[in-house]
Amino acid sequence: MKPRVFSGMQPSGNLHIGNYLGALKNWVRIQPDYEAVFCIVDLHAVTLYQDPAELRAKILELAALYLAAGIDPHQSAIMVQSSVAAHAELAWMLTCVTPVGWLERMTQYKTKAAVQETVGDGLLQYPVLMAADILLYQAAIVPVGDDQAQHLELTRDIAQRFNSLYGETFVMPATSLPTVGARIMGLDDPSKKMSKSEAGAGHAISLLDPPATIRKKIMRATTDSAPAVDFALLGPGVENLLNIYQAFSGWDAEQMRAHFAGLRYGDLKKQVAEMVVASLEPLQQRYREIAAEPGYVDGILRQGAERVAPIANSTVELVKRRMGLYAPC
Secondary structure, eight states: OOOEEEEEEOSSSOOBHHHIIIIIHHHHHHGGGSEEEEEEOHHHHTTSOOOHHHHHHHHHHHHHHHHHHTOOTTTEEEEEGGGSTHHHHHHHHHHTTSOHHHHHTOHHHHHHHTTOSSOOHHHHHHHHHHHHHHHHTTOSBOOOOGGGHHHHHHHHHHHHHHHHHHOSOSOOOOSOOTTOOOOOBOSSOTTSBOOTTOOOTTTOOBTTOOHHHHHHHHHTOOOOSSSBOOTTSOOHHHHHHHHHHHHHHOOOHHHHHHHHTTOBHHHHHHHHHHHHHHHHHHHHHHHHHHHTSTTHHHHHHHHHHHHHHHHHHHHHHHHHHHHTOOOOO
8 A cells, every 4th residue: 555645735826946846846756656645725825815816716726737747636636625624623623732832933933923913823823734734644755845844843743742642543744855856046035945925026937937037037047246157166046046957957966067167157047047948838838728628627626625535534533533522423
């Protein structure tokens, strides 16, 4: 029996090449080896206000991008978090065994709370819902980025606490993250990871950006004051551009050095831009075909939810019995 893997993305902002190279591309690669559940985590998205019509559109867009990138609905379940009520139900039960102090120590909570006038309880409870997402499917592997490593460790702590209180119930998800791909930084500020929430027009390359926009963004990317690529003294902006090229091309370090050493930055940017444009073209074409087919994405999401619901409901019933809650036979 294949081990189960769970991961997901929020349907907010625009999916960019950092999401693709750091996660989505690897989901496609690993899906034959696992029983995979790939989720669109819309309940996480509403910890901040989302325009309802835009959120619904983004859910369908993200699902279409999963498919266009190569997630195979015959191999993997693609589903929306809110369409399986067990996510929210388990989250409440886990909230009841999670100390508030654990949540207040979360780095992402402290960072976001510091810049908001008022903090919704959903932001504090965000990692408990993430724990529920993972534990609901008894996932053994959770391929997330290092920025989510603290949340994954909290998931393990919550599972361990529940198991110690009520008996062995949850599979302990692995803390190693062998499937995480390239870490892509912002084009405008290579000290920060490329993010969907950054508002700057030159920060990220969206997976659906047209070729002219991709070229424009890369040609304006931050480099440094040196005239050409020097692998002994790579600035963060130049290193980021090289990482993007290497992640899309699959070249090894020796090939990169042989090709790019001494190349002027203008030529480097042109080559990176053409690599990105050529690499995204098949994905964009497939996306347009999927989006043009009425009802197709909705059908995939419905099938995905129906496929995973028995697993999720079984876990919730087990947790209810463990806790002494009413669970009819």
